[in-house]
Amino acid sequence: MRQLVRSLGLVALGAAFVTAACSNPVSPTDTSPGALDVRIAVLDIYPNQNDLAVVMQFLSGGKVVKFASGETVTCDNVALSFNGLTSGYAGRVPQLAPGGKFQFVYTRSGTQTTVEVTAPARPAILTPASNANVPRTTSLTITYTPAGGAALRGSARDATSSEGSQGEQRTTASTRVWTSPWARPGPGRSA
Amino acid sequence: MGKAGPGSVGLTRILRYTDTSTAFKSVAVEYSVSSDRPVTWS
Numbered sequence: 762m763r764q765l766v767r768s769l770g771l772v773a774l775g776a777a778f779v780t781a782a783c784s785n786p787v788s789p790t791d792t793s794p795g796a797l798d799v800r801i802a803v804l805d806i807y808p809n810q811n812d813l814a815v816v817m818q819f820l821s822g823g824k825v826v827k828f829a830s831g832e833t834v835t836c837d838n839v840a841l842s843f844n845g846l847t848s849g850y851a852g853r854v855p856q857l858a859p860g861g862k863f864q865f866v867y868t869r870s871g872t873q874t875t876v877e878v879t880a881p882a883r884p885a886i887l888t889p890a891s892n893a894n895v896p897r898t899t900s901l902t903i904t905y906t907p908a909g910g911a912a913l914r915g916s917a918r919d920a921t922s923s924e925g926s927q928g929e930q931r932t933t934a935s936t937r938v939w940t941s942p943w944a945r946p947g948p949g950r951s952a
Numbered sequence: 953m954g955k956a957g958p959g960s961v962g963l964t965r966i967l968r969y970t971d972t973s974t975a976f977k978s979v980a981v982e983y984s985v986s987s988d989r990p991v992t993w994s
Contacts, residue, residue: 794975806986883987884963910965919959
């Protein structure tokens, strides 16, 4: 549960993709698919875990929707429940191999509406090499294989803490170099 | 990031797109996918 909250919190606070609830969610009369805007966030940021966090958010007139008439939301047959932290229907589902398709299903009055989301390949890090000695400099370069996507973020962890790069870097170059100021020299700090 | 010793670096790729093939009024998707690489901070 702690991991779920952490992951979903990142969706809401880091990506800021789903709409934050500035007021209480609404339960509109018309919950037909054509009346709903949908935002889906998939957060597959812990590659060593077997599952990942998903959020399916519904908006009506720009306001977050919390259904009140028996509508259900699932992803790969896992029931998603409304989560106030993400202002959407959230849960954890098993990871899929690249190319696999997540099935987000909204059911209203027995009628299903499905959105498929294809799992992409993970970023392929070229350097630093696995288990390489990396100096704690103020500028760390990570090279990686070019691939699709709107943006990249870098991160670094030691035994007790982690840091992420500020903002996002566009993925436009053919040879990708990530330079980030997080690896600062100096004494360690507590998490 | 200050402690020498074992750690890791990571990259997160963020994909954003819209899906117009469904019955919903609109669908926007954001997919974040990461890789980690173990390193030793020196």
